[in-house]
Amino acid sequence: MSDKPKIDEISGVETTGHSWDGIEELNTPLPKWWVWTFVVSVIWSLGYVILMPAWPFPGANGWEYTKGLLGYSQRVKVTDQIAANEAALNVYRDQIAAQPIEAVQNNDELFQVALASGKSLFGDNCAPCHGSGAQGALGFPNLNDDDWLWGGTLEDIQVTISHGIRWDDDDETRINDMPAFIKDEILTPEEGSAVVEFVLQISDQNHDAAKAAAGATVFADQCAMCHGEGGEGMTMMGAPDLTDAIWLYGGDRDTIMESITNGRRGQMPAWSGRLTEGDIKELAIYVHSLGGGE
Amino acid sequence: MQDEAPQNSLQSPLSALAEEAANLAAETVVPLGKGPGEEPVKPVNAKEERKLYASRQKVYPKRVNGRFRKIKWIVMICTLAIYYITPWLRWHRAGDIPDQAVLVDFQHQRFYFFFIEIWPQEFYYITGLLILAALSLFLVTSVAGRVWCGYACPQTVWTDLLIYVERFIEGDRNQRIRLDKQPWTLSKLSKKTIKHVIWLLIGFATGGAWIFYFADAPTLLHQLPRGEAPFTAYFSLAFFTFSTYLMGGIAREQVCTYMCPWPRIQGAMFDEQTFLVSYHPTRGEQRGPHKKGTTWEGRGDCVDCNQCVAACPMGIDIRDGAQLECIQCALCIDACNAIMDRVGRPRGLISYDTEANLEALARGTEVKVHLLRPRTLLYAAVISFVGLFMLFTLTTRATVELNVVRDRSPVFVTLSDGSIRNGYTLRVLNKEHEAKTFSVAVEGLPGARLVRGGNVDASVTTVTVPADLQQADKFFVILPKEQRSLLGSDGAVDLSFTLTDETGAKTAANMSTFRGPKS
Structure with missing residues (x-):
C-alpha cells in the first residue's frame, strides 16, 4: 500500500x-x-x-x-550429591559398625548419629508392625515400655533384631512355644478356667478366689516352667510377666482363656540378612532410647 | 547545530569560573542559555515536555554553590563514611564469633549490633526498627517535605557523587552538552571512557562495602582476591557494581520519577503547613530580564536567568509550582540566591516555605508556621511509643529460654507397674556468652518422677548448655499408679518445667501437659 x-x-x-x-x-x-x-x-x-x-x-x-557442550545433567548432579552425603555419613557409619554397641552408646557424636539413622530405619522397616512411635499394637509389643519379652538391654535388643522371633530361616532365631493347652487337650476347659482366675489374681484383677486357688496348682504344674513360679516371666525363655499391667494380647478373662486355649505364636523377621550390622546397632540404640531400655 | 571546535578541558571548573566572571563583568545577569556560545536551558521534564511515549531527554545539572549544596556535601561525606567504615569497626566477642561490631551472620542465624545480639526468633526488633524508620520518614516529610529524597537517599547520594565525577572529567553543564553533541574524537572517547571506568570503580566499592556486613571483614578481604570467598560475595559484588553504575550513572532522575513508589505516597503526607522548596510568584512575577541600574518598580524579582532550571538534577522548573518530580534538594535555592545577591535583591525568591504562607502572600498577608500540629504530634508520639517499647523489651528480654515439646507418638506409655510415663524434649536457649548449667524440675504433678533420657544416666536432671547456643534434651516424667487419680476425666493435667541456675535463681519455665488414659 x-x-x-x-x-x-x-x-x-x-x-x-x-x-x-x-x-x-x-x-x-x-x-x-x-x-x-x-x-x-x-x-x-x-x-x-x-x-x-x-x-x-x-x-x-x-x-x-541433544546433550549440549557443557554436558550438564541434573540426574548426574543429584547422584553426585547423594554420593557425597553418603560418603560424609559413612565416616560415622564405619565407626558404628566397627565399635561394640556400648562404645557407640557412650560416644555422644556416634550416639546422635545412631539415634537419627535409627529413627529413619525404624520408620522404613519396623513401623508397619510396631507403629511409627513404636507404640505397638495388639500382638506387636510396645517398645516404649519397660516390659521386655526377650530382654531390654542393648545386646538383647540387638540379638532380637538380628535373628527375629520364631523366624524359621534363621538358625539362631529366638524361639519358644506357648502350647494350645485346651485345644491340644493338655488341660481340660475347667482346669484352664481355673488357671485364668489364678492369672487374674496375680495380676491384681477381679477374680474368683476359690477357682484361683485350684488354678494355682495347675499353674505350678504346667505354666511355672516358663512363666516362673509367681508368674513373673522369664526373658531367657521369652515368657511374658503375667503379674504386670502390660499385656501383648490383652489381660481380660476372655483373652487369657483364648491364649491358653489356642496358644500364641507371634513372629518377627530376622533382619541380619536385610540390614547391615551397623544398621542393626543403630536401630537397637534407637529402640533402647525410647524410654524402656535396661 | 554546534560547529564549535571541541574544547579540551580537564580544567573545566576553571572555565566555569571564567564564565561566571564574564557574567559578573557584564553588570547585568544574562539569562542562561541565551548568552554567546551557551546551550539553551529547558526544563526537559516539565509537564508539557512529558509525553507518554518519549525518549528520555538527558539532564545536565549545573554546578551551584551555597548553603544547601554545602549541607548536601556534608551529608554525602557522612553517609558514605558510615556505610564504608561500619563493617570495619571491631567489637570483642567470645569464642569463634568474629569480633565485628555490625554483622549479619546468616550462616549461624545471628545479627550482631555492638552490644546487641539478635536471634532469628527476635526478628521483631528489626521489624520495630523498620517501623521507626518509616515513622521518622513520615514525621520529617510532614514537617519539611522530601528531605530524605533530597539529601540522604542512597539514590541521591550516589547520583550526586557520580555527577561530581562527570563534572570533574567532562566539565560543567555547557561543556557536557557540547561534548555529547560533538562527533566522536579521541579526546571525547578518552573522557567518556575515564568517566565510565571511575563510575564502575565507585560501584565496585559500593558492592565491596556491602558484602563486609555479612562476614568477618578482614577474613573476607583476605579471601576475595584469592577466589576463596563464597559465591554470594562475588555475586553481590557484581550486582552492586552494576546497579550502582546503572541507577546512579545512567538512570539517575528516572529512578525517582518512574521506579520509586515514595514520590506517589508523599502527596498524602504533605499538608499546607509543610515546608517545601517553593518559588514565590508574588515576589517573582512579572519575570523578565533586568538591566542593571533600571528600576525594580512594577516588575518581579525573577530575572528569568534560568539558573534554577539549569541547576535542577530532575530537569524541572521550580517556578511551575510543586511537582511530583521535585526531590526537594534545594539546589535551585542556592542557584537563585547567588543571582539575587548579584542583582542586589533580597535572597529567598526560592526558599523553603509552606503552602499556607504562599496563599497568604497571594492575599497580601503572611501566616505563622505551625510546627506543632496534630499530624506532627501524632507521628512524634507514635515514634516515642515504639522506641520506648523496643528499648523496654530489649533491656528486659530473657537470656535463657525454655521450650517444652511433648512426645505425641505415643501419647503416653503404661509401664509394667501400672505407672504412666510421658516423654518431653526440653529445648534450652542460652543467649549468654558462657556455658550454663541448669537443674530441671517439674511442678504441678505431686509424686511425679523426672527421669533423664538419651545416653546420660537417668538420675541426672541437670543440663549444660554451651554459650550462645540452643540444646535439646530428652526427659521422661513418670506418674506412679497410685497418683493416677490426679489425671482428670480427660486424662490430662497441666504441669510446668522449671530451670534453676547454679545460683539457685529460677531462670526459665514453661508449661506443658501430662496425659494418661481417659477414665
Missing part, C-alpha cells in the same frame, strides 16, 4: 489502519527496554541450546536429546 500512514489526531501517533466501530488502533512502538530484553533473550536462548541439554529426538533406543 502506498497510502501515507494515518496519524491519530489526539495522540499524534501513527495508527495501524485497523478500525473497529470507528475506534482505531494506535501503532505505538514497543518500549525500547522491552525490545532489548527480547533481543537479549533470543541471543541467550541460542547459547543455551548449544551449551545445555535442549532438543529431544527419536534415536535408535527410543527418545534421546
Whole structure:
C-alpha cells in the first residue's frame, strides 16, 4: 500500500489502519527496554541450546536429546550429591559398625548419629508392625515400655533384631512355644478356667478366689516352667510377666482363656540378612532410647 | 547545530569560573542559555515536555554553590563514611564469633549490633526498627517535605557523587552538552571512557562495602582476591557494581520519577503547613530580564536567568509550582540566591516555605508556621511509643529460654507397674556468652518422677548448655499408679518445667501437659 500512514489526531501517533466501530488502533512502538530484553533473550536462548541439554529426538533406543557442550545433567548432579552425603555419613557409619554397641552408646557424636539413622530405619522397616512411635499394637509389643519379652538391654535388643522371633530361616532365631493347652487337650476347659482366675489374681484383677486357688496348682504344674513360679516371666525363655499391667494380647478373662486355649505364636523377621550390622546397632540404640531400655 | 571546535578541558571548573566572571563583568545577569556560545536551558521534564511515549531527554545539572549544596556535601561525606567504615569497626566477642561490631551472620542465624545480639526468633526488633524508620520518614516529610529524597537517599547520594565525577572529567553543564553533541574524537572517547571506568570503580566499592556486613571483614578481604570467598560475595559484588553504575550513572532522575513508589505516597503526607522548596510568584512575577541600574518598580524579582532550571538534577522548573518530580534538594535555592545577591535583591525568591504562607502572600498577608500540629504530634508520639517499647523489651528480654515439646507418638506409655510415663524434649536457649548449667524440675504433678533420657544416666536432671547456643534434651516424667487419680476425666493435667541456675535463681519455665488414659 502506498497510502501515507494515518496519524491519530489526539495522540499524534501513527495508527495501524485497523478500525473497529470507528475506534482505531494506535501503532505505538514497543518500549525500547522491552525490545532489548527480547533481543537479549533470543541471543541467550541460542547459547543455551548449544551449551545445555535442549532438543529431544527419536534415536535408535527410543527418545534421546541433544546433550549440549557443557554436558550438564541434573540426574548426574543429584547422584553426585547423594554420593557425597553418603560418603560424609559413612565416616560415622564405619565407626558404628566397627565399635561394640556400648562404645557407640557412650560416644555422644556416634550416639546422635545412631539415634537419627535409627529413627529413619525404624520408620522404613519396623513401623508397619510396631507403629511409627513404636507404640505397638495388639500382638506387636510396645517398645516404649519397660516390659521386655526377650530382654531390654542393648545386646538383647540387638540379638532380637538380628535373628527375629520364631523366624524359621534363621538358625539362631529366638524361639519358644506357648502350647494350645485346651485345644491340644493338655488341660481340660475347667482346669484352664481355673488357671485364668489364678492369672487374674496375680495380676491384681477381679477374680474368683476359690477357682484361683485350684488354678494355682495347675499353674505350678504346667505354666511355672516358663512363666516362673509367681508368674513373673522369664526373658531367657521369652515368657511374658503375667503379674504386670502390660499385656501383648490383652489381660481380660476372655483373652487369657483364648491364649491358653489356642496358644500364641507371634513372629518377627530376622533382619541380619536385610540390614547391615551397623544398621542393626543403630536401630537397637534407637529402640533402647525410647524410654524402656535396661 | 554546534560547529564549535571541541574544547579540551580537564580544567573545566576553571572555565566555569571564567564564565561566571564574564557574567559578573557584564553588570547585568544574562539569562542562561541565551548568552554567546551557551546551550539553551529547558526544563526537559516539565509537564508539557512529558509525553507518554518519549525518549528520555538527558539532564545536565549545573554546578551551584551555597548553603544547601554545602549541607548536601556534608551529608554525602557522612553517609558514605558510615556505610564504608561500619563493617570495619571491631567489637570483642567470645569464642569463634568474629569480633565485628555490625554483622549479619546468616550462616549461624545471628545479627550482631555492638552490644546487641539478635536471634532469628527476635526478628521483631528489626521489624520495630523498620517501623521507626518509616515513622521518622513520615514525621520529617510532614514537617519539611522530601528531605530524605533530597539529601540522604542512597539514590541521591550516589547520583550526586557520580555527577561530581562527570563534572570533574567532562566539565560543567555547557561543556557536557557540547561534548555529547560533538562527533566522536579521541579526546571525547578518552573522557567518556575515564568517566565510565571511575563510575564502575565507585560501584565496585559500593558492592565491596556491602558484602563486609555479612562476614568477618578482614577474613573476607583476605579471601576475595584469592577466589576463596563464597559465591554470594562475588555475586553481590557484581550486582552492586552494576546497579550502582546503572541507577546512579545512567538512570539517575528516572529512578525517582518512574521506579520509586515514595514520590506517589508523599502527596498524602504533605499538608499546607509543610515546608517545601517553593518559588514565590508574588515576589517573582512579572519575570523578565533586568538591566542593571533600571528600576525594580512594577516588575518581579525573577530575572528569568534560568539558573534554577539549569541547576535542577530532575530537569524541572521550580517556578511551575510543586511537582511530583521535585526531590526537594534545594539546589535551585542556592542557584537563585547567588543571582539575587548579584542583582542586589533580597535572597529567598526560592526558599523553603509552606503552602499556607504562599496563599497568604497571594492575599497580601503572611501566616505563622505551625510546627506543632496534630499530624506532627501524632507521628512524634507514635515514634516515642515504639522506641520506648523496643528499648523496654530489649533491656528486659530473657537470656535463657525454655521450650517444652511433648512426645505425641505415643501419647503416653503404661509401664509394667501400672505407672504412666510421658516423654518431653526440653529445648534450652542460652543467649549468654558462657556455658550454663541448669537443674530441671517439674511442678504441678505431686509424686511425679523426672527421669533423664538419651545416653546420660537417668538420675541426672541437670543440663549444660554451651554459650550462645540452643540444646535439646530428652526427659521422661513418670506418674506412679497410685497418683493416677490426679489425671482428670480427660486424662490430662497441666504441669510446668522449671530451670534453676547454679545460683539457685529460677531462670526459665514453661508449661506443658501430662496425659494418661481417659477414665
